[in-house]
Amino acid sequence: MKIPPLENRLRLPELLAPAGNLEKLKIAVHYGADAVYLGGKAYGLRNLADNFTPEEMAVGIAHAHHRGVKVYLTVNSYPGNQDLPGLETYLEEVAPLPFDAWIVADPGVLQLAREIAPQRVLHLSTQANTVNWRSVRFWQEQGVSRINLAREMSLEAITETARKTQVELELFAHGAMCISYSGRCLLSSVMSGRNANQGECSHPCRWNYSLVEETRPGEYFPVMEDESGTFIFNSRDLCLIEHLPEMVASGVASLKIEGRMKGIYYVASVVRAYRTALDTMAAEGDEYRFRRGWLEELCKTSHRGFTTGFLFGQPREVGQEYHSAYLRSHQFVGLVEEIHPDGSATVGVRNRIRRGDLLELMGPGMRCATLRADEIMDEAGNPLEAANPNSRIRMALPSGTAPLDMLRREA
Ligand code: SF4
Known part of the structure; x- marks a missing residue:
């Protein structure tokens, strides 16, 4: 075009x-x-x-x-x-x-x-x-x-x-x-009793499926697209x-x-x-x-x-993902909650952070910085070897960091 x-x-x-x-x-x-x-x-x-x-x-x-x-x-x-x-x-x-x-x-x-x-x-x-x-x-x-x-x-x-x-x-x-036409799908209602059109979809289209021949009920033949099975509706x-x-x-x-x-x-x-x-x-x-x-x-x-x-026509098989895994190269580990006058930050930990982890800071406009978590402390200032999800830590972050910026690391 x-x-x-x-x-x-x-x-x-x-x-x-x-x-x-x-x-x-x-x-x-x-x-x-x-x-x-x-x-x-x-x-x-x-x-x-x-x-x-x-x-x-x-x-x-x-x-x-x-x-x-x-x-x-x-x-x-x-x-x-x-x-x-x-x-x-x-x-x-x-x-x-x-x-x-x-x-x-x-x-x-x-x-x-x-x-x-x-x-x-x-x-x-x-x-x-x-x-x-x-x-x-x-x-x-x-x-x-x-x-x-x-x-x-x-x-x-x-x-x-x-x-x-x-x-x-x-x-x-x-x-x-959705694998179905504009989300008009009964899979979720039938398989889990949760009505997709009332906003309660349980996403059975992402599940692992087997083959059953019509005259052999109860005999399941695994179909393997990868080691996890096959995902024909995904x-x-x-x-x-x-x-x-x-x-x-x-x-x-x-x-x-x-x-x-x-x-x-x-x-x-x-x-x-x-x-x-x-x-x-x-x-x-x-x-x-x-x-x-x-x-x-x-x-x-x-x-x-x-x-x-459908932007350039029917997606056909290239619209289909036959493998189970969700793809993701990075893991979200923390949300910047506050920047203190000394330049350090309070970070809400979402996934475990260990001292020495190589992290990436991300902000709006593709603002990015790579840093090593050489020193992480609890909120009272005590040094930590590791911080668990749902805790808060203090650490030094690059200047220009703002609340709601995020930390991630390679998965
Ligand atoms: S089961 Fe899948 S295709 Fe059906 S409504 Fe839910 S997300 Fe869409």
């Missing part, structure tokens, strides 16, 4: 990051998200993430807005009749909070949201499976301001849709993919960082990172890589070129191999 000169393209898209709890929201903001999305304790899918109470939402919105970052509330489950009274009470409770938008999927929820908060900007969730420009126009006529397109759309279809519609379009750029993770120019040229308004269930290290690493790529694009214009280091950064978090999904 020929990419038009930068001046002919629309402005750079927003970078939209997951905020599974208040700590993840602060991390997403620190590492450069333009907007975050979060859910309450119910009705927002991802019911197994920590999620937010209304009080935490208020704190999170204030934190983000103070730094010019938008906050969207996900209300994208498909409630049954029995859920409607509770949903109505919940929406009335959160209506006064100054969210920049609510993300809905179900038409009934959209109608209820309109009644309870007529001025609230509404976005349409990917759960609504919008796959063509006529559907986009339909939702546009319902007053929806932005539509998160289904992951099944190709770049060509996205570009055509942007040309034929006026609403903002949002596109998943990075994160887990999708690779979406990663479009190499294709930002094409996505910008397509006219999408927002690039979304999947992963409210993922940890703070994942959020930090992915946001900083995409933030840096987008900022570089803004700075370099038509001289922009992709840097391998950004992809290497993404490989330092846990993932299942990368795919471009």
